[in-house]
Amino acid sequence: MQIVPQPLFPSLIWTTVFDDRDSFNSRMLQLAYQMREQHPAGVANTNVKGWQSPNILQNLPEFEDINRRIVQVCQRIGESQQFKKDLVYRHQAWINISPPGASNSVHYHANCHFSGVYYVSLQEPECGSIYFRDPRVASRMLTYPTDKATDFTTSEVRMRPEEGRLYVFPGWLEHGVEVNQSDRDRVSISFNVLASR
Ligand SMILES: [Fe+2]
Numbered sequence: 001m002q003i004v005p006q007p008l009f010p011s012l013i014w015t016t017v018f019d020d021r022d023s024f025n026s027r028m029l030q031l032a033y034q035m036r037e038q039h040p041a042g043v044a045n046t047n048v049k050g051w052q053s054p055n056i057l058q059n060l061p062e063f064e065d066i067n068r069r070i071v072q073v074c075q076r077i078g079e080s081q082q083f084k085k086d087l088v089y090r091h092q093a094w095i096n097i098s099p100p101g102a103s104n105s106v107h108y109h110a111n112c113h114f115s116g117v118y119y120v121s122l123q124e125p126e127c128g129s130i131y132f133r134d135p136r137v138a139s140r141m142l143t144y145p146t147d148k149a150t151d152f153t154t155s156e157v158r159m160r161p162e163e164g165r166l167y168v169f170p171g172w173l174e175h176g177v178e179v180n181q182s183d184r185d186r187v188s189i190s191f192n193v194l195a196s197r
Helices: 023-040 059-082 137-141
Strands: 015-018 086-100 103-107 114-121 130-131 156-159 165-170 173-175 186-196
Touching: 015 059, 023 059, 023 086, 023 114, 023 186, 059 086, 059 114, 059 165, 059 186, 086 103
Parallel strands: none
Antiparallel strands: 015 165, 086 186, 103 173, 114 165, 114 186, 130 156, 130 173
């Protein structure tokens, strides 16, 4: 007798690496610190002890390159999931500079189809992982008596960030970032994308 599992309602995370990540990241890093000089107060959001820029990268010509890449990746993901062909993918993006000791508390992003983060600079593995919470809320009623968590029984998944890697996930998927325990800033660009007419 063969017992066959079938995933229902999977929570997908997409990642990609830019071929030119070394030169691209040094440009982005410079722009990130320039932006912090221009907006030293930043905004208070999910960042704990870190600095977050206002959501304005999409309006700034110097960020045209990352803006284009974000939209391009999300458009390809949307099309892979049979989104309508005539949609416009609009985004908002911002910078996070998380010094040693900083973290991002658990949150999700409302009113967007995709959210994501691109890691510009960090020190692995001490910089801390991004983690995702099980969105199957009813599954929190009890835990499974396992020796080792599986994709089905786990309640949280950690992914170690990597310089030059872009992560995209559904905006409704709860996530956070662990404390940066390295001695370098963790610098990333986060975004939300909405596809509509
Ligand atoms: Fe987020």
